[in-house]
Amino acid sequence: MKYESQKVAKLYFTAAIGLFVGQILFGLILGAQYVMGDFLFPEIPFNVARMVHTNLLIVWLLFGFMGAAYYLVPEEAETELFAPWLAKLMFWIFLAAGAATILGYLLVPYATLAELTMNDLLPTMGREFLEQPTITKIGIVIVALAFLFNIGMTILKGRKTVVNLVLLMGLTGLAVFFLFSFFNPVNLVMDKYYWWWVVHLWVEGVWELILGAILAFILIKTTGVDREVIEKWLYIIIAMTLITGIVGTGHHYYWIGTPEFWQWWGSIFSAMEPIPFFMMTVYAFNMVNKRRRNHPNKAAVLWALGTAVMAFLGAGVWGFLHTLAPVNYYTHGTQITAAHGHMAFYGAYVMIVLAMISYSMPMMRGREACNSARAQSMEMWSFWLMTISIVFITLFLTGAGILQVYLQRFSDNPMPFMVVQDKIALFYWLREITGFVFLLGLGLYIASFFVGKNEPEATVELAK
Amino acid sequence: MEDKKFIRPCTIIYLLLLALTVTTWFIGTKGFSGMQISLMVLGFALIKGQLIGDYFMGLKQVAGFWRWTVTLWLILVGCLVSYAFSLNA
Amino acid sequence: MEKNKWPPGDLVIWFFIMAELLVFGVFFAAYAFTRANNIELFNEFQLTLDRNAALINTVALITSSYFVVRAVAAIRDDNSKRCFHWLLAALFMGLVFLVVKGYEYHHHFSLGINLNTNTFYMFYLSLTFFHFLHVILGMIILLAVALKARTGGYSAAEHTGVETGASYWHMVDLVWMILFPLVYVMR
Amino acid sequence: MAQAFTKAMARNIFYGGTVFFFLLFLALTFQTHSAWPDRDNRQAINDTVALGKKVWEDNDCIGCHTLLGEGAYFAPELGNVYKRFGSTDAIKAFISSRPKEGIPGRRSMPQFNLSDEELTAIAEFLKYVSGINTANWPPTNQG
Numbered sequence: 001m002k003y004e005s006q007k008v009a010k011l012y013f014t015a016a017i018g019l020f021v022g023q024i025l026f027g028l029i030l031g032a033q034y035v036m037g038d039f040l041f042p043e044i045p046f047n048v049a050r051m052v053h054t055n056l057l058i059v060w061l062l063f064g065f066m067g068a069a070y071y072l073v074p075e076e077a078e079t080e081l082f083a084p085w086l087a088k089l090m091f092w093i094f095l096a097a098g099a100a101t102i103l104g105y106l107l108v109p110y111a112t113l114a115e116l117t118m119n120d121l122l123p124t125m126g127r128e129f130l131e132q133p134t135i136t137k138i139g140i141v142i143v144a145l146a147f148l149f150n151i152g153m154t155i156l157k158g159r160k161t162v163v164n165l166v167l168l169m170g171l172t173g174l175a176v177f178f179l180f181s182f183f184n185p186v187n188l189v190m191d192k193y194y195w196w197w198v199v200h201l202w203v204e205g206v207w208e209l210i211l212g213a214i215l216a217f218i219l220i221k222t223t224g225v226d227r228e229v230i231e232k233w234l235y236i237i238i239a240m241t242l243i244t245g246i247v248g249t250g251h252h253y254y255w256i257g258t259p260e261f262w263q264w265w266g267s268i269f270s271a272m273e274p275i276p277f278f279m280m281t282v283y284a285f286n287m288v289n290k291r292r293r294n295h296p297n298k299a300a301v302l303w304a305l306g307t308a309v310m311a312f313l314g315a316g317v318w319g320f321l322h323t324l325a326p327v328n329y330y331t332h333g334t335q336i337t338a339a340h341g342h343m344a345f346y347g348a349y350v351m352i353v354l355a356m357i358s359y360s361m362p363m364m365r366g367r368e369a370c371n372s373a374r375a376q377s378m379e380m381w382s383f384w385l386m387t388i389s390i391v392f393i394t395l396f397l398t399g400a401g402i403l404q405v406y407l408q409r410f411s412d413n414p415m416p417f418m419v420v421q422d423k424i425a426l427f428y429w430l431r432e433i434t435g436f437v438f439l440l441g442l443g444l445y446i447a448s449f450f451v452g453k454n455e456p457e458a459t460v461e462l463a464k
Numbered sequence: 465m466e467d468k469k470f471i472r473p474c475t476i477i478y479l480l481l482l483a484l485t486v487t488t489w490f491i492g493t494k495g496f497s498g499m500q501i502s503l504m505v506l507g508f509a510l511i512k513g514q515l516i517g518d519y520f521m522g523l524k525q526v527a528g529f530w531r532w533t534v535t536l537w538l539i540l541v542g543c544l545v546s547y548a549f550s551l552n553a
Numbered sequence: 554m555e556k557n558k559w560p561p562g563d564l565v566i567w568f569f570i571m572a573e574l575l576v577f578g579v580f581f582a583a584y585a586f587t588r589a590n591n592i593e594l595f596n597e598f599q600l601t602l603d604r605n606a607a608l609i610n611t612v613a614l615i616t617s618s619y620f621v622v623r624a625v626a627a628i629r630d631d632n633s634k635r636c637f638h639w640l641l642a643a644l645f646m647g648l649v650f651l652v653v654k655g656y657e658y659h660h661h662f663s664l665g666i667n668l669n670t671n672t673f674y675m676f677y678l679s680l681t682f683f684h685f686l687h688v689i690l691g692m693i694i695l696l697a698v699a700l701k702a703r704t705g706g707y708s709a710a711e712h713t714g715v716e717t718g719a720s721y722w723h724m725v726d727l728v729w730m731i732l733f734p735l736v737y738v739m740r
Numbered sequence: 741m742a743q744a745f746t747k748a749m750a751r752n753i754f755y756g757g758t759v760f761f762f763l764l765f766l767a768l769t770f771q772t773h774s775a776w777p778d779r780d781n782r783q784a785i786n787d788t789v790a791l792g793k794k795v796w797e798d799n800d801c802i803g804c805h806t807l808l809g810e811g812a813y814f815a816p817e818l819g820n821v822y823k824r825f826g827s828t829d830a831i832k833a834f835i836s837s838r839p840k841e842g843i844p845g846r847r848s849m850p851q852f853n854l855s856d857e858e859l860t861a862i863a864e865f866l867k868y869v870s871g872i873n874t875a876n877w878p879p880t881n882q883g
Contacts, residue, residue, distance in 0.1 A: 034814070037847030042840065045850050046814050047803020111852070114798045126797025128811055162747075184797075186790045188869055189780035192810065193772065228747060235750035236565065240572070243757040246765045255877035256808045259775035261668045261675045263875070265768060268579050275572070330879060333809030333817060414880040417816035418847070471626050478619040482612060485733075489608040492738035497596070502739040512730040520618050521723045527556035530567065534727065537574045541581050541731060548585030549739065563749040569757075668768075669775040683764070690760055717749065 001363040003074040005081035010364045011091050012067030013357045017446065019060035019098075020350075024439055026053040031432035035425055044106070051105050051131045057345065058129065059098045064353030065174075065210055066147055069167060071360045072217045073151050077158025082150050090146050097139045101132055123184055127195055130181045137181055144175040162231035163213050163220070166238060170209030177201045189257035196252045203344075204245045204273065204315075211311070211352050212238050212280070218304045218359050219284065224292035233283045240276035248273050251323045255332055263325035270323040274316030284308035294460045297362065297370035299379040303355030306387060310347025318343055318394065330409050335424075336401035343394040346386075354445075361449070362457075372452030379448040385441030392434045400427035477519045484508045502549050506542060513538045561625075562717035570724045573687070577728045580683070581735060584676045591672055596740050598673040606657050607737045610650050611729065614688075617646030618726040621695070621719045624702075631709035633702050640699035643722070647692045654685055677736055684728060691725045694718045781871035792865025795858045804849070806883075808874060815849065817883025822870035824881055828863035835859060 001007070029049045032039045040049075074081050081087060104113045110126070117133035119125045124134045132140070148171060155164050180197040216234045220227055250266025284305055295301060318340040322331040331337070358379065362371045370376065407420045415423075488508055491501060517534030518524040524531075560567050588595040624639035661678075668675050698718040701707065707715055776782070796802075801818070802811040808819040825831050835852070836859060842848040854862065 033847070036845065038842045038845055041842040041848065042850055045804075046847070047800045047812065050803050050812055050814070051800065110800045110803075111798045119798065120794075123794060123797065126800050126802065128802045131800060131803070162751075186785055186793055187776075187780055187782055188793065188807075189776060189872060192808065193769075232745065232747040232750045235747065235754045236568070239750065239754035239757045242754075243572070243761050246758070246761045247768070249765065250768070252810075253772070255874045256810070257776070257780045257872040257874055258772055259669045259779065260875055261679060261768075261771070264580075264583060264675070264679065268576060268583065271579070272572070272576065329877060332877065333806040333811070333813065335813055338813055408882050409879045414882045416882050421847075470629070471623065474619065474622045474626075478615065478622075481615045485608065485611045485615065488734050488738055489604060489611075492604045492607075492734075495600070495740075497740040505734045505738050509731050509734045513727050516618065516723055516727045516730065520622050520726070521720055522561045525557055526560050528558055530560045531556075533560075533567075533571060534574075537571075537578060541578045544578075544582040545585040545735065548582070548589045551586075551589040564745045565749040565753060569753055667774060668771045669778075682767070686760065686764060690756065693756075713746075 001075075001360070002078075003080050005084040005087075006071050006074050006360075007364050008081065008084050008087045008091070009067040009071035009360060011088065012063045012070065013361060015091070015095055016060045016063040016067060016353060017357070019056050019063065021442060021446070022102075023053055023056035023060060024435075024442055026050075026056065028432070028435050028439065029053075031428065031435050034421075034428040035432060048105055048110065051110075052102055054129055055105070055131060056102065061349050061353060063094070064349075064356070065171070065214075068210075068214050068353065068356040068360075069147075069151050069171060071356070071364075072214070073154050073164055073167065074158075076161045076164045076217070077155050079154060079158035082153035082157065086146060086150050090143050090150075093139070094143045097136055097143075101136045104133065105131075122182065124182055127184070127191070129199060130195070134182075137178075141175070141178065144171075144178070148172060148175060161227075162234060163216050166209050166216075166234060167213035170206045170213060173206030173209065174202060177206060192256045193253070193258060196249055200249045200252055201246070203349075204248060205242060207349065208241045208245070208276070209238050211307075211348055212241070214352050214356050215280070215284065215304060215307060218300060218355055219287045221359065222295040222297065222301050222304070223287050223290070224295075225287050225290055230287060233279075233287075237276050237279050237283065240272075240279060244269050244272040244275060251325075251328065254325050254328055267323065267325045271320065273323070274312065274320050277312040277316035281308040281312045295369070296458045296460050297359060297376070298458070299371070299376045299383070300355055300359035302380055302383055303351055303358050306383060307347065307351040307355055310343065310351055310387065310390075312347075313391075314340065314343030314345070314347035314394070318398075330405050331401065334401045334404050334408075335397045335427075336405065339394045339397035339401055342397065343390055346390045351387075367457055370458055371448075372455035373458040374452035374455055375448050376458055378444055378451055382441045382443075382445035382448060385444060386438055389434050389438035389441060393431050393438070396427045396431040396434065400424045400431075403427070474519050477515050481512055481515060484512050499549060503546055506546055506549075510538050510542045560720065562720040563713055566717045566720055570720060573724060574728070577684075577731075580676075580680055581731060584680065584735065587672060587676065594671060595673050598671065598677075599737070599740055602677070602737050603657055603660070604737050606653050607733055610653050611733050613646045613649040613653070614726045614729050617643045617650070618723055620646065621722050625712075625715055625719050628702065628707050628712040628715050629709055633705045633707060636707065636715065637699055637703045640695055640702060644692055644695055644699065647688060647695070650688055651685070651692075654681065654688075658682075680732060680736060684725070684732060687725050687728070691718075691722045694721055779873040781868055781873070784868040784871055788861050788864045789868045791858070792861035792863070792868070795854065795862045796865055799852050807869065808872070809877065814847065817878060818866055819869050819872070819874065820878060820881065820883055822863075822867045824883070828860070828867055831863040831866055832859045835862065 026049050029040060029044065030046065030053055033046050033049065070081065070087055104116075108116070110131075113133060114125050117135050119134055122134050124137055125131055130137075151168060151171065155168055177198055180194050183194050185191050212234050216230050219225065220230050247265055248270035250262040251270035253262035253266055285308070288301060288305060322328050322336050322340065363369065371379070403424045404420055407415050407423060408417060488505055491505055514535060517538075521534065523534055620639050620643035624636045624643065627635035627639055661674075666674050666678075668678050695718050698714055701714060801807075804812050804815040806813065806817045806819070809817065821831060822828070825834070835849070835854065838849045838851045840851045
């Protein structure tokens with residue numbers, strides 16, 4: 001850590017981890033409701049728990065991205081942050097708004113929340129992932145603008161590196177495409193069409209620029225490979241991402257009232273979406289193999305490599321599985337989608353944020369480069385526990401999905417939805433149990449921040 | 465001069481490409497159909513592609529993997545298209 | 554003659570040429586297999602296409618590609634000016650392609666034909682329009698190369714840029730060599 | 741002399757490719773708009789349907805159900821519920837008959853206490869949705 005103002009990232013990362021815990025707890029509630037339908041009913045109905053689960057995920061990832069930006073932008077630009085006070089102020093505003101929104105979900109019925117926040121003036125609520133009250137959405141825009149201003153001014157007054165530029169483009173795109181969340185026509189088909197401009201163009205578009213930039217930063221720092229080489233790869237990967245991903249949006253336009261040419265355009269381009277993820281895996285391993293030095297923070301390198309592999313598996317392979325229109329005809333809107341969603345989000349975005357935290361947190365907490373060997377070893381245990389859990393959660397959901405597709409849509413006598421749900425309950429039980437292993441991994445992860453505090457830092461020799 | 469060695473074959477190739485194009489067009493305007501005709505037209509197209517790859521793109525002067533990239537693509541497309549055309553013939 | 558290990562131009566462009574060829578290849582195969590299930594429809598509507606316009610366009614692209622070959626030869630001879638002129642000629646042929654294709658589109662659009670009319674037109678418009686955009690992109694690249702060539706930005710020793718632009722432009726030509734017979738002629 | 745695998749080239753492809761494919765995406769979006777009048781059942785939209793969509797959103801129905809395959813996978817698909825149930829009355833009857841305290845051990849839809857007007861509106865909304873041309877999705881009536 002070279003600049004004092006980078007430390008503001010610590011606040012953001014702490015909040016991110018806290019909200020992550022909340023997300024997982026609500027995930028466990030949801031998993032329980034899948035097998036015990038009346039669990040916590042009617043106090044916390046499924047839809048409320050799900051809103052909390054998905055919204056917490058989005059919010060904590062945003063906290064993570066912002067923290068990562070506040071940490072890496074000054075270091076790349078070689079200058080102090082433009083306005084550290086603004087970063088702190090926005091942190092508290094965002095945290096307060098986020099907490100108020102989540103409490104709103106939990107304490108009053110959703111319809112009441114819509115009424116209280118005057119949703120009728122500009123109705124934007126009640127759509128998947130965009131459940132936030134309109135005023136919260138406006139708040140998000142304001143926080144994002146202030147954040148972009150702060151980051152942009154820092155980049156402007158300092159050194160302009162590719163990593164910073166790509167990160168800034170990704171964050172700007174994130175803010176721009178969020179604006180489509182304010183467009184909510186009565187025409188459902190149009191509503192859905194532009195809803196994907198937020199959701200798809202986020203997670204399979206601009207967020208990948210953010211992912212790429214953070215990964216490049218970590219690789220530059222931990223491997224010592226020439227910046228030129230890493231930046232060139234970064235450009236190629238994000239180029240492929242957008243080239244395939246923009247028209248790849250079409251894989252959401254098969255069955256929602258959009259014209260049928262999308263079945264071709266969507267299938268062909270989204271079939272190529274795994275390519276950038278594959279390139280990312282090759283690149284990450286290549287850079288680590290060509291490393292000019294051994295960084296003592298083994299845990300951070302592990303997270304970075306893990307991101308590359310799991311993003312390829314989750315987003316690339318599991319995405320490809322059901323992206324072709326003839327396959328998607330049967331799998332659309334089943335547990336297959338849920339399986340893909342869990343592994344893709346964990347692999348691409350959860351892991352990159354944890355990688356950044358793992359790399360930067362020790363330095364922000366006063367270490368020279370990394371934590372003690374004991375803390376790192378515990379962190380790596382948590383890596384394996386969480387990663388293997390998510391792999392099994394994905395496999396169980398895929399199993400549930402395959403059976404669901406067969407029983408409900410493919411067999412000679414299609415069965416009703418609820419009948420099928422009973423028949424695949426075993427997979428849901430297995431998923432829920434695996435969820436507890438994930439929670440255990442998360443517990444270890446948090447514990448790793450508190451062990452070995454008085455022990456010396458791990459050294460390169462030990463790291464070999 | 466190196467220059468002429470490069471240009472002259474390219475000019476010949478250019479004329480060859482034109483000839484094949486006009487032949488294809490002629491078949492098209494006559495409205496000939498059927499699998500044999502289609503495969504012949506496809507064959508012309510693949511030859512044209514190979515010529516462009518070899519001479520215009522200069523892959524003939526390349527050794528190793530890249531030498532065969534365009535050829536492989538042409539073979540792949542050729543096989544898929546001709547298989548599809550043979551389905552209901 | 555000594556063979557090169559790498560194709561001409563920047564290697565990055567070749568990765569993208571491969572990617573582009575892959576997409577077009579999938580599109581071609583999709584066309585062919587869909588046609589196999591809708592032969593009457595495809596045969597009927599194929600006749601509504603203008604084969605003469607397609608001939609002019611094929612000739613235009615081949616000629617343009619040839620001019621680009623001459624431009625590369627010129628710069629290898631260290632003649633920037635001649636290189637610039639050949640590139641201009643190539644650009645002009647590209648423009649011919651755009652005008653003729655635009656005329657074809659105008660004809661179809663004035664009849665109210667679009668992507669949703671039927672499966673044949675969906676493929677015809679998708680394939681040719683996707684290619685059309687590549688012609689525009691290729692022309693932008695060639696224009697950038699031409700402008701740099703005019704100010705003497707390339708030499709016999711260093712002209713990677715010219716070769717890069719040329720390789721991309723040949724790819725655009727190459728794709729059309731398959732597209733033309735497949736969509737306009739084969740039945 | 742070629743072989744350089746340059747950063748400048750990679751950058752140009754990134755910018756060029758992004759602009760290129762975004763424009764292509766806009767062109768396809770334009771085509772999509774022109775196809776909608778024949779597919780999206782817009783002639784069925786009226787004030788009741790608009791109110792129905794509002795009821796749908798204000799109660800976060802998407803948090804359990806899918807609609808045209810999008811949403812949560814906890815409860816049945818509703819894009820074709822009008823066809824499955826056969827009438828708006830059946831839909832209204834189902835929604836209004838949900839027990840307040842749920843069903844022991846099983847999943848149950850909450851009792852939303854909708855007014856008659858809202859009930860009619862949500863049923864009309866679901867009827868409108870069932871008229872959207874979804875390219876024959878879902879594969880079976882079961883959703």
